[in-house]
Amino acid sequence: MPFIPHTEADVSEMLAAIGAPNIDALFGEIPAELRCKGLSQVPERISEMEIARLMHSRAAQDGQLLNFIGAGAYEHHIPAAVWEITTRGEFYSAYTPYQAEASQGTLQLLYEYQSMMCALTGMDVSNASMYDGASALAEALLMAVRANSASDTRKILMPATVHPLYRAAVHAITEAQGLEQIPLAYDPKSGSTLAGQLAQYVGQGITAVVIPQPNFFGVLEDVDTLTDWAHANGALVVAVVNPVSLALLKPPGEWGTTGADIVCGEGQPLGAPLASGGPYFGFLTAKQQFVRQMPGRIVGRTLDLEGKPGFTLTLQAREQHIRRSKATSNICTNQGLLVTAATIHMSLLGPEGLSRVAAHSIANTAALVAKLATIPGVDVVFSGDRFHEAVIRLPQPVAPVLANLAQRGILGGYDLQRDYPELGQAVLICATETKLADDIDRYVSALTAALN
Amino acid sequence: MTLAPQPLDSNLIAEASPKLTPPAVPLNPAEPLIFEASRDGRRAAAQMPVDSIAVHLPPQLRRKTPPALPQVSELQALRHFTRLSKLNFSIDTHFYPLGSCTMKYNPRACNTLAMLPQFLGRHPLAPESHSQGFLACFYELQEMLRDVTGMAAVSLTPMAGAQGEFAGVAMIRAYHRARNDLARTEILVPDAAHGTNPATATMLGMTVREIPTDAQGDVDLDKLAAAVGPQTAGIMLTNPSTLGVFERNIAKIAKLVHEAGGLLYYDGANLNAILGEVRPGDMGFDVIHMNLHKTFSTPHGGGGPGAGAVGVSERLRPFMPIPVVDKAGDTYRWLDERDLPQTIGRLSAFMGNAGVLLRAYIYARLLGREGMHRVAEFATLNANYLQARLRQRGFDLAFPSRLASHEFIVTLKRQKQALDLTATDIAKRLLDYGFHAPTIYFPLLVPECLLIEPSETEDKDTLDSFVEALCAIWDEAKRDIAYIKGAPYLMPVRRLDDVRAARQLDIRWLPTSA
Numbered sequence: 001m002p003f004i005p006h007t008e009a010d011v012s013e014m015l016a017a018i019g020a021p022n023i024d025a026l027f028g029e030i031p032a033e034l035r036c037k038g039l040s041q042v043p044e045r046i047s048e049m050e051i052a053r054l055m056h057s058r059a060a061q062d063g064q065l066l067n068f069i070g071a072g073a074y075e076h077h078i079p080a081a082v083w084e085i086t087t088r089g090e091f092y093s094a095y096t097p098y099q100a101e102a103s104q105g106t107l108q109l110l111y112e113y114q115s116m117m118c119a120l121t122g123m124d125v126s127n128a129s130m131y132d133g134a135s136a137l138a139e140a141l142l143m144a145v146r147a148n149s150a151s152d153t154r155k156i157l158m159p160a161t162v163h164p165l166y167r168a169a170v171h172a173i174t175e176a177q178g179l180e181q182i183p184l185a186y187d188p189k190s191g192s193t194l195a196g197q198l199a200q201y202v203g204q205g206i207t208a209v210v211i212p213q214p215n216f217f218g219v220l221e222d223v224d225t226l227t228d229w230a231h232a233n234g235a236l237v238v239a240v241v242n243p244v245s246l247a248l249l250k251p252p253g254e255w256g257t258t259g260a261d262i263v264c265g266e267g268q269p270l271g272a273p274l275a276s277g278g279p280y281f282g283f284l285t286a287k288q289q290f291v292r293q294m295p296g297r298i299v300g301r302t303l304d305l306e307g308k309p310g311f312t313l314t315l316q317a318r319e320q321h322i323r324r325s326k327a328t329s330n331i332c333t334n335q336g337l338l339v340t341a342a343t344i345h346m347s348l349l350g351p352e353g354l355s356r357v358a359a360h361s362i363a364n365t366a367a368l369v370a371k372l373a374t375i376p377g378v379d380v381v382f383s384g385d386r387f388h389e390a391v392i393r394l395p396q397p398v399a400p401v402l403a404n405l406a407q408r409g410i411l412g413g414y415d416l417q418r419d420y421p422e423l424g425q426a427v428l429i430c431a432t433e434t435k436l437a438d439d440i441d442r443y444v445s446a447l448t449a450a451l452n
Numbered sequence: 453m454t455l456a457p458q459p460l461d462s463n464l465i466a467e468a469s470p471k472l473t474p475p476a477v478p479l480n481p482a483e484p485l486i487f488e489a490s491r492d493g494r495r496a497a498a499q500m501p502v503d504s505i506a507v508h509l510p511p512q513l514r515r516k517t518p519p520a521l522p523q524v525s526e527l528q529a530l531r532h533f534t535r536l537s538k539l540n541f542s543i544d545t546h547f548y549p550l551g552s553c554t555m556k557y558n559p560r561a562c563n564t565l566a567m568l569p570q571f572l573g574r575h576p577l578a579p580e581s582h583s584q585g586f587l588a589c590f591y592e593l594q595e596m597l598r599d600v601t602g603m604a605a606v607s608l609t610p611m612a613g614a615q616g617e618f619a620g621v622a623m624i625r626a627y628h629r630a631r632n633d634l635a636r637t638e639i640l641v642p643d644a645a646h647g648t649n650p651a652t653a654t655m656l657g658m659t660v661r662e663i664p665t666d667a668q669g670d671v672d673l674d675k676l677a678a679a680v681g682p683q684t685a686g687i688m689l690t691n692p693s694t695l696g697v698f699e700r701n702i703a704k705i706a707k708l709v710h711e712a713g714g715l716l717y718y719d720g721a722n723l724n725a726i727l728g729e730v731r732p733g734d735m736g737f738d739v740i741h742m743n744l745h746k747t748f749s750t751p752h753g754g755g756g757p758g759a760g761a762v763g764v765s766e767r768l769r770p771f772m773p774i775p776v777v778d779k780a781g782d783t784y785r786w787l788d789e790r791d792l793p794q795t796i797g798r799l800s801a802f803m804g805n806a807g808v809l810l811r812a813y814i815y816a817r818l819l820g821r822e823g824m825h826r827v828a829e830f831a832t833l834n835a836n837y838l839q840a841r842l843r844q845r846g847f848d849l850a851f852p853s854r855l856a857s858h859e860f861i862v863t864l865k866r867q868k869q870a871l872d873l874t875a876t877d878i879a880k881r882l883l884d885y886g887f888h889a890p891t892i893y894f895p896l897l898v899p900e901c902l903l904i905e906p907s908e909t910e911d912k913d914t915l916d917s918f919v920e921a922l923c924a925i926w927d928e929a930k931r932d933i934a935y936i937k938g939a940p941y942l943m944p945v946r947r948l949d950d951v952r953a954a955r956q957l958d959i960r961w962l963p964t965s966a
Contacts, residue, residue, distance in 0.1 A: 002559075002818050002819055002823055003556070003557050003559060003749075003908070003909045004826055004827075004830045004908050004909065005909065005910070005911040005912075006830060006833070006911070006912065010911070010912045011833065013912070014833055014834075014836075014837040014912060015833075017837055017840045017841060017844075018833075018836045018837055018839075018840045019840070020836070023829045023830075023832070023833050024829075026829075026832045026833060026836050026855055026856075027698075027729055027730075027832065027855075028855060029697070029698045029700055029854065029855050030698050030700075030726075030729070030730050031700065031702075031703065034702070034703070034730050034734055034735055035729065035730055036602075036728055036729055036730055036731050036734065039599050039600060039728060039821050039824060040599060041595045041596055041598065041599035042596045042599055042600065042816070042820065042821040042824060043817070043820060043821065044820045044821055044822070045817070045818060045819055045820025045821070045822065045823050046817055046818065046820065047818075048559075048561045048818065051561065051565065051814055051817050051818055052561065052565060054817075055565040055566075055568060055589075055814065056565075056568065057585070058585030058586065058588060058589060059568040059569070059570035059571055059585060060570065060585070061584060061585035062570055062574060062578075062582050062583055062584065062585045062586055063570065063582060064569065064570050064573050065578070065582060067573070067575050067578075069575045069577050069578070071577055072576075072801050072802075073575060073576050073577070073801075073802065075573075075575070077499075079496070079498075079499045079526075081526060081529065081530050083567070085530065085533045085534060085537065087563060088534070088537045089542050089543070089544025089545065090537035090538060090540040090542045090544065090545060091537050091540065091542070091753070091754055092542070092544070092558065092563070092751045092753060093542040093543035093544045093558050093751050093752065094540045094541065094542040094543075094752065094753070094754045095548065095550055095553055095555060095752045095754070095755070095888075096752065096754070096755040096756075097754065097755065098550075099541070099879065099880075099883065099888060099889050100945075100948050101880065101883055101940050101943040101944070101945055101946070101947065101948065102540070102541040102546075102883045102888060102889075102940075102943055103539075103540055103541065103754075104482070104536075104539040104540070104943070104944045104945060105535075105536035105537050105538065105539035105540035106536075106540055106754035106755070108483065108485070108536055108539070109533070109536050109754075111485075111959070111960070111961070112485060112486055112487070112961070114959055114960050115485075115487065115520075115960040115961040115962075116519075116521055116522075118960045119519040119520040119521060120519045120521070124960070125959055125960065126959070126960065128755065129755075129756070131611040131612065131615065131757075131800060131805075132611065132800045132801055132802075133801055134798075134800050134801040135611070135615070135799065135800055142655075163801065165798060165801040165802070166801060168797060168798045169797070169798045169799060169800060169801060171797060172622070172773070172796055172797030172798055172799055173618070173655075173799065176622070176625065176655070176656040176657040177655065177656075177657055178657070220509075220510070220513055223513070224512065246515070246519065247515070247518070247519065248507070248509060248514065248515055249509070249513055249514065249515055250512075250513055250514060250515050250516070251515060251519070254516075266801070273572035273573065274572065274573060274574060274575050274576065275571065275572050275574065275806055275807045276571065276574045276575075276576050276578075276583075276586060276802070276803065276806035276807070277576030277800070277801070277802025277803045277804070277806050278576075278611065278757070278800065278802060278803070278804055278805040278806050278807060278808070279611075279756075279757035279805040279806075279807050279808055281757075291957070291959075297755065298959055299959065300953040300954070300957060300958055300959045301953070301958040301959070302948055302949045302950070302952045302953035302956075302958070303948070303949050303952060304945040304946040304947060304948050304949065305938065305946040305947050305949075306946050308482065308945055308946070309482070309945075310482070310944070310945035310948045311948075312948045312950055312953050314950070314953040314954050314957070314959065315954055315957070317954075319647075320614070320646075320647035320648050320650075320651035321646075321647040321648075321894070322647070323647075323651075324647045324650040324651060324660075325650035325651060325653065325654045325660045326654070327647065327651040327654070329651065329655070330614040330617065330618060330648050330651035330652040330654075330655050331612070331614055331615075332612065332613065332614045332646075332647075332648050333612035333613060333614065333743075333745065333752075333755065333756040333757070333758040334612070334755050334756040334757075335611075335753075335755075335756045335757045336752075336753045336754040336755030336756045336757070337751065337753025337754060337755075337756065337757060338753075338756075338757060340753070340754060343533075344529060344533050346521050346522075347486055347521070347522050347524060347529040347532070347533075348496045348499045348524075348526060348529050349496070349499055349500060349521070350494075350495060350496065350521050350522060350523045350524070351518035351519050351520075351521045351523065352495055352500065352504075352518070352523070353495065353496065353499055353500035354519075354521065355518065356500045356501045356503075356504055356505075357500065357501065359501075359504075359505050359506070359507045360501045360503075360505065362507045362509075363505055363507055366507075385508070385509065385510050385513070402579070403579065403581070406579055406581060406582055411575055411578055411579075414577055433501055
């Protein structure tokens with residue numbers, strides 16, 4: 001049987017030691033009428049060679065398209081070394097580092113990760129990861145509710161420019177605790193959140209304001225004005241940011257007069273492949289004063305019996321295995337292996353590498369937008385400054401055009417018609433540093449052809 | 453058999469030159485922080501775009517100083533993280549009998565095949581027309597999991613056990629609300645439950661009521677009968693329980709809770725013990741989660757990722773978390789809120805930990821129908837063998853009259869009283885002997901407990917060595933308890949000061965702290 005090492009002699013000796021006549025007798029405490037009568041939907045086993053053939057053929061069936069979709073998952077070059085090291089058995093097949101002395105590798109790496117995320121976001125403290133960007137935003141808002149003891153409304157100002165799938169996940173995760181998302185409209189010209197509408201929320205005891213940077217449209221928000229308004233009105237600022245953008249953009253810790261309070265986002269652009277949506281990881285950082293309200297694991301540096309430095313999980317009194325129903329979250333298993341990849345990725349790129357990736361992504365998207373704008377009937381929707389995504393409007397319904405592009409081997413973008421019907425026949429596009437000039441030209445000519 | 457403590461990497465001794473003095477323990481010395489190797493201007497130049505280009509950004513939105521990420525060469529990074537990896541215990545290097553965690557071999561084929569370039573390159577929002585191969589794997593995984601659990605339908609999207617629990621309790625909540633049965637806001641959990649159970653109930657705005665365990669390790673039925681009522685939303689149970697025994701009264705429990713109008717939630721942490729032998733659906737559960745990173749052997753990755761697929765009975769099907777894969781004719785497609793308007797919604801931006809699910813699919817196909825049974829049979833055989841051997845050598849079992857499931861509990865209450873030998877002491881000294889410690893101090897109701905889960909992939913010789921190590925440590929403690937209290941000795945660090953870690957919080961490196 002696969003992966004079971006027992007010989008017949010082993011089984012006999014073991015049963016004799018137990019004093020059982022056969023293996024089935026070991027299940028003797030299970031009421032007979034409950035025993036399984038047999039499985040019908042599980043096929044007979046196949047060998048590694050056969051499953052390899054099957055998986056290669058299924059992978060080939062889906063093919064590899066030239067990708068211009070971003071929308072929360074971004075294609076970046078990942079150094080070969082990242083996953084070579086990440087999948088070493090010592091990282092890959094280790095458990096949560098509860099026995100610290102036998103887990104110093106994972107623990108030190110997590111400490112280095114926390115340090116890097118603090119540096120990137122301009123915050124004081126970081127946890128060791130959440131599941132993904134969307135669930136990290138939900139947890140950040142639950143944390144804001146606990147942290148903002150002066151506000152009991154649980155009202156969250158949520159810009160419409162936050163990823164629609166994030167807003168859906170936030171609703172599913174926080175609704176039972178009574179969090180209320182109040183939508184903030186965007187300027188149809190610039191594509192950024194209108195600061196003017198905030199006046200109507202003065203005196204309402206808003207708990208937190210979410211600020212995306214860049215926003216879902218790829219447009220840069222006026223983060224300083226939004227941050228200062230929130231703080232002037234007793235609300236905490238929860239930033240949801242793209243970590244690659246932070247190589248060039250002002251870190252949330254420096255937004256406005258006193259900076260954002262909690263920062264979260266999707267860690268995928270830091271070394272995780274697109275991989276159909278996961279596993280990715282969510283990151284969560286905050287100002288020092290909120291550290292005891294953080295969900296999830298945190299690694300600290302301490303000393304051993306001999307006074308040598310070492311690393312261990314700390315502040316565990318926040319967590320479910322200690323605090324049970326009074327924990328800050330139910331999270332236990334997180335996305336440790338993806339954090340391993342991200343820490344190696346950030347170490348290999350460094351500040352200069354990450355800023356070049358960001359700059360080339362901005363430049364490639366700008367080049368793509370400029371060329372698409374020359375196609376008759378294609379418009380660029382927003383005028384605001386951009387990071388590496390943009391919204392374009394087509395002269396025809398979006399779905400058939402994207403299907404046509406897919407037949408030409410191109411993923412042409414994310415159809416916005418369902419989430420933002422007011423934008424008309426709009427598509428969100430993205431060209432990261434992975435796109436060459438030829439790729440961009442290929443997209444432009446394919447779209448030209450598809451529209452004819 | 454005699455057993456001596458093993459250095460972390462014993463190969464290094466064998467390979468050391470005879471001219472050199474053997475290195476002083478520990479053999480894998482502490483590794484400096486990567487920031488200490490950083491020098492301004494040093495780069496892993498192959499890993500970035502060749503040109504440095506200027507781009508337009510509004511000055512008030514620009515970063516003024518670069519982030520303090522390390523500036524190291526590619527080799528420096530490679531060497532640093534490879535060295536760090538060698539400071540870890542892992543399944544690939546050590547026996548890892550952590551109770552409730554199912555640390556079994558993670559077949560390499562699952563990793564290799566889930567990382568084929570087309571799978572890694574697939575964007576989560578790619579059209580269904582170009583996702584049929586990928587979706588076929590997910591659909592078949594849903595079907596296999598449905599079968600082995602006896603449930604009506606499966607959603608793969610929750611990203612870990614705790615998120616599966618969240619989805620399950622959210623469905624219970626949605627079910628009662630859909631029937632306008634709004635008073636059902638209490639969740640019952642046994643006192644032996646995982647901490648995630650009560651924490652999950654709280655996240656869903658429920659109150660938690662604990663049900664005691666009787667002396668034999670079963671749920672106290674009288675106390676349960678007294679607790680259920682019109683306020684009961686449901687009960688969360690693990691079976692076999694966290695005490696390492698099968699809950700024999702499960703049918704009575706199901707009847708009690710159902711008659712009171714509540715639903716039954718199955719925590720799948722211990723599914724490995726019963727795979728193919730008895731199904732949660734047949735036991736009367738309405739909703740379950742599975743830890744695919746346990747039972748279906750996807751890697752734990754130093755803390756994650758996991759995958760917490762949920763299974764539901766027919767009456768909870770409308771509330772499943774989205775997306776779910778459906779098949780019409782020969783075509784696969786996603787179901788979303790348009791197909792399941794009563795769904796509890798979306799728990800992640802996309803579809804959860806897709807790559808983990810691919811690994812679980814490959815593992816399930818390698819096992820096949822017969823393999824499912826074999827997993828439970830040999831996991832149970834290994835646990836009962838280890839339990840019998842330890843009992844023969846004088847260790848006390850928490851539930852000596854019971855058969856073990858895939859795990860069992862040793863209590864060191866007697867050793868604590870006689871020698872001041874604690875579960876922590878044994879755990880730390882085991883590391884010196886080259887074994888990862890069992891789970892300790894859980895479940896909370898057994899004093900000085902070791903929760904031991906060997907898993908089906910361990911061979912008899914390894915189990916025998918583990919027994920000898922525990923006996924050797926007990927002997928050492930009789931001779932010199934102070935020595936054992938100083939363990940471990942052969943790890944990269946000695947016993948760490950957790951109190952200091954919490955009181956003098958140091959959770960990030962700063963340039964000034966170098």
